[in-house]
Amino acid sequence: MDQNSITINGHVYQFRPGQTILDVAQENNIDIPNLCHLKGTRATGACRVCIVELEESWGKKLVSSCSSPAKNGMVVHTESPEVVQYRKFYIGLMLDSGNHNCDIGASADESWTDFQIEAMENEQKEELCPVWGDCELQALAYRYQVKGRVSGRHREPVKVPIEKDNPFIIRDMSRCILCGRCVAACNELQVNQAIDYGFRGTNEKIVAGTGNTLMTSSCVFCGECVQVCPVGALIPTKAFRDDRFVPTSTVRTTCSFCGVGCQMDLHVQNNKIVKIDGADRDLPPNNGMLCVKGRYGFEFVGAPDRLTTPLIKKDGKQVPASWDEALDRVAEKLTEIKQKHGADAMGVLTSARATNEDNYIAQKFTRAVLKTNNIDHCARL
Ligand code: SF4
Ligand code: SF4
Ligand code: SF4
Structure with missing residues (x-):
């Protein structure tokens, strides 16, 4: 060999x-x-x-x-049969350890299907876990047909206050399985040291900052912990209770917030972005990670007050205009300024959020057409 x-x-x-x-x-x-x-x-x-x-x-x-x-x-x-037997046991222990009401033992066998159908038909139902259908533990419970209650314990609903005092992340530790992925992601990948294991024995849980909330910790809300959490313990606020059963497509794209060029996957429903994840762990430059802007700053894309047509000033008021009208007006004004004050009286501000190609064209236009080197970019978001 x-x-x-x-x-x-x-x-x-x-x-x-x-x-x-x-x-x-x-x-x-x-x-x-x-x-x-x-x-x-x-x-x-x-x-x-x-x-x-x-x-x-x-x-x-x-x-x-x-x-x-x-x-x-x-x-x-x-x-092997032994592997499957132990795997089922460990999956069952995790189901038993928290508020996991979706496994096949969540209700009595005869009413289980009714429970699931009812939950799917009623999106706002309290019992319906926010990651129902998108949970690694649930998927394994179904794959290995785990009925839960392997520890023989009576399953009481776990009462842990849900943390939602920040705009990005909801933490529901009643569904945490203490897998530790969030701690590894925060401390080893993003190196933010915001969360860690706390307490001992059966009281062990993931803690954050002095007040055990992300707001009292060094969290920068990059959302890496949310992306890696296999269950419904960490969920993005914006996607909470969104319609999970609407078909979702995924679009790979490049983040437009800065020049790093992070690769990201947009989750799109009805032509609207509902969530963003970092792309593959093997894909540079970000290897699956994102910052708070790239991950959560997407609502502007479909914002109702976003400009979709040019505005020009008429009688002191901004009014909608056609592109031909707006471009003619800009050309006329730039020509006037150049003739009166010279090319260096003008300048162009581009944006780090535009593509490299757009910024290249903007500098060409500034230098070759306007005949000035006054070009810069505005990095503010
Ligand atoms: S976290 Fe996963 S296993 Fe637990 S209730 Fe939600 S979907 Fe089910
Ligand atoms: S959002 Fe980022 S910084 Fe905050 S706890 Fe999660 S991984 Fe750490
Ligand atoms: S990744 Fe999720 S389930 Fe795992 S320890 Fe963190 S909060 Fe708990």
């Missing part, structure tokens, strides 16, 4: 030193479910959902694939 080769589900794959079993599987499109893994951060093994079975000389062994280095000659099974 080649050096640095590993067998997964009967097929042999090569790996590079330092790769984990999960890395090798993902690189070869083998699906190992996980809820705490976050590319580019240290593995925590917190959720245990990524367990796989290793064939050892003395028998079988279950390990977390996200934190186990690939070793030469390893034989791995990702969906």
